[in-house]
Amino acid sequence: MGLKREHQKLKERKLKAPSSIMATRQTAVFLVVVVLSLPGLTNCFLPINSVDELSSTHRGITQKAILRKTAEVCRDIAATEGRDFSLKIDDNLSVTRVQRACSSTSKSASPISTDMFQTAINSMSKSNADVDRSLPLEAEYHFDNEAFQGGRTIITEGLFSVKANMRQRNFAAARQTLGRICHTLQDFYSHSNWVELGKTTPYSILIRPDEPLENLAGPDIPTCKSCTGATMCADNILPEVLSRGFITSGYFDIFSSVKPAGKCSHGGQADKTSTVDPVGGINKDGVESGHGSFHDRAANLAVDATMELLEDIRVAAGDRNFLQLMALSQAPALCFVIDTTGSMRDDIESAKAVSFNIIDIRRETQQEPSEYILVPFNDPDFGPVIRTTDADTFKVIINSLTANGGGDNPEMSLSGLQLALTAAPPSSDIFVFTDAPAKDVHLKDTVTALIETTNSEVNFMLTDVLSRRRRDSQGLASRVLNVGQTQLYRDLAQTSGGQAIEVPKSGLPLATAVIEDLTVSAVVTVFQAVINPGRPENLAFTVDALINNMIIYVTGAPSLTFTLTSSTGLSQTSSQFNGPLANFTTVGNLRRIVLITGNQTGLWNISINSNTAYTVKVTGQSSVNFIYDLVDVQEGGHSGVVPKEGRPIAVIWKQ
Structure with a gap:
């Protein structure tokens, strides 16, 4: 499984970034992973060696389990509602086929987008892979060194965290934790002798903290003999270990060959413990591993165990929340960040009008927003984040929003935006309404970093830019945004791929058509x-x-x-x-x-x-789009490509 200690080398796919016209012509060199939303096409990191292409990876195991469990949830919902569900649930599922089947009852005929679903799977796969990258020698994270109690604790405590984050609707954090514990759970089937014991179902106790781990091979029980073959050694586990059903796992160390007497090793070139008696290893990470003949059975059990873990989450959270965890929605969240000072009465009414229109027209269609988020701000206050998946609740919330107060001109707009960026799902469209400059300009770099890490698009609705200071019907003076103050908002919009729309207050209802354009699916x-x-x-x-x-x-x-x-x-x-x-x-x-x-x-x-x-x-x-990551090539024991942290270095082309 990409579980290997001698991890497969991965193919590099180099694509040119789309060109854009800028004042300075700077081109960053990108290495990207492309995922096209086309039926039957699923791209992931593939090993260079053609033999290794026969081996399962953590990514493949995780995606297979997610697709099957998600399809089961959609099938059960359809049965409850008396609808047909024709998708065959097997190992040939694709992201597109599951998305389409789960969306088949929609009243809308809009294009089907897999972006949000695929991004959620990618997020879980990335955090899964991060365990090998950041914790390669921590035995309990991989069930090495017979660290069964520690591995089970990691899984059960992580499972508790996933459920807690889902209750708080923090699905992004839940996905990251879920990916990590999936890695540890999947490693059990590759690194232990569960498959060699003839087991055909998952070891369910690994996700149940209240049940004891039984029949573990104690520290003084020998478990292996030396391999007799040159590469593979499928018969090196002692017969009495197998006959008595003792559970063991291989020892692994890249620095020292020391291990308890008579214990199995993980195996592979990087594992020094496998060079001392008993030599060889028992891992099933790939078809060429010491126990490579058991690889497929281990991979299949890892899929089943991951599905069992997902089912436990589904039962605790409910079907609808489970689909939220998988980001199985056609339309993005509707996220407003609104200045609530006195001069914003007209703007708030426009925000109410456009949100009500979106709710009323798109209810129970593919275009219905996956979530509604509101972040108010003024000065000195900002927040709280108000979020709901219930359209009628959001109507009540935003209808109760009022404009009052206001003193000095600048407001806490970037603080409100920062809250929205941390609360909204990745790749959200966020709309900021204000007629005032930012008081918290020092947050620009922080907000920029959040935009880049969340891939969210920010659009600013700026009213009365350069207008004369005037008084409204309540006698409150409107504020004035000058060109320099507006540039901050333009810069942030440009960074995110959004727009800074500058309109008079009377023209805002026409400008809000952009919100309706951008919050539909695909x-x-x-x-x-x-x-x-x-x-x-x-x-x-x-x-x-x-x-x-x-x-x-x-x-x-x-x-x-x-x-x-x-x-x-x-x-x-x-x-x-x-x-x-x-x-x-x-x-x-x-x-x-x-x-x-x-x-x-x-x-x-x-x-x-x-x-x-x-x-x-x-x-x-x-329905065709691409999802990409900037990645670095990584050499060593866990060679391959890993997502790049921070910004890529720009290459300046001089003409």
Whole structure:
């Protein structure tokens, strides 16, 4: 299983990062793992050696168990509701097939996206692999050295933590812990002699802290004899150990050959204990391991044991929460960060209106948000995080939101955003409403780091930028955002792939259409560019049959003009609000251009004329997307590729 101490080398897949137009042309060299949401296609790290491709990995075991258990949950829900469920649950399941089967009862015919589901699986697989990377010599994490009590404690305490985090709706933390304990649980079947004892079902006591571990080989009981074969040694466990059903595991050490007399070793080139009597090893990590002939049976039992662990979580948390843990939802969370000072009355009413519309239209469809999150802020207060999966509850919460108070101009906007980034699921779309500059500018680097680690997109709804100070009907003065103060929000939006939309308060209801656009299922970014400093530019993007509902967002000065040209040569200018290629609206600095693509697939072009900075973003809905990690090549006992911590080093290309 990727459980090996002499871990397989993994193939490197190098892809060029999509190019974007920036003032400085800096290109980071990316090594990425691509996962396409296409039926029957599941990409994961593969070993270089073709023989090793026959061996199961922790990633493969974990994904197989998750897909089977998730499909079972969806099947049972369908049966309870009197619906058909036609998916055959076997070892041939894919992320796409399970996602599609679990979404088959939706009232919406929107594209099926596996992004959130696959990202959740990747998160658990990553934390699974991290055990080998960060704790390679801790015996209890791998059931080495007969550390059965310690291994069971790690599993049961981790299981308690998973359930506690789920009760608090902290699913990201629950996934990380779940991945780690899956690694330890799976290692039991590869590193112990459970399979050699003829066992065909999981050792359930490993997930039950209140039951004793029985029939363990004591410290003075010899368990192995030396191998007689050159590589494999399937008969080195002592007959009396097998006949009496003693449970043992191999000893492992990369520095010392010392082990208790007569005990089995893990085996492999890195294991020094396997070079002293009794020589050889009993691990089943791969088909070429000492007990490689038992590898498939160990891998299958590891799958069954992982499913048993997942079932225990399901029973404790309930079916709906289990599907939340797996992020099996079509639409992302709806997350608002809202300034609640007195001048924000109009903005809050717009946020209420758009959230109510989303709730009412998308209820019980694929487009219904997976979760509703609200973070209020003003000065000096911010928070708390208010979250729910119940649409009616969120209606009550956001309807009770009021605007009052306010003194000095700046507010705690970045503190509120920081809370949202830590509370919302990864890859969320977060919308910040404010008409004031940030008082907590010192948090910019922290917020930037959170954006990058969570892959969340932040969009700012900024009202009354550069407007004259005025008083509303209650006599409260509105605040004024100048260009320098707005730049902070623009920078954060740009980092996240979002937008800073600057509108008058009267125009905010039109601008909130962006929220409805981005919180549907299967939204993909086709193209994005930031032109700063501003200059005329011709920007090309591709329209194909796999992308629906394409929209272009252009933010820039009111003087900005554009010409849109299709792949067939048909054109439409910015003076035509309704034309043959698009319908568009303008509010504040935002142009929202809804394309009419028809059969005009191929390369389209938007020609922008502006001498001030602007951004262009093209989105659509598609079941095809890719999920990537930046990774480093790692050599040594656990060679392969590992997710990169921090930012990649940029390579400057001089022209």
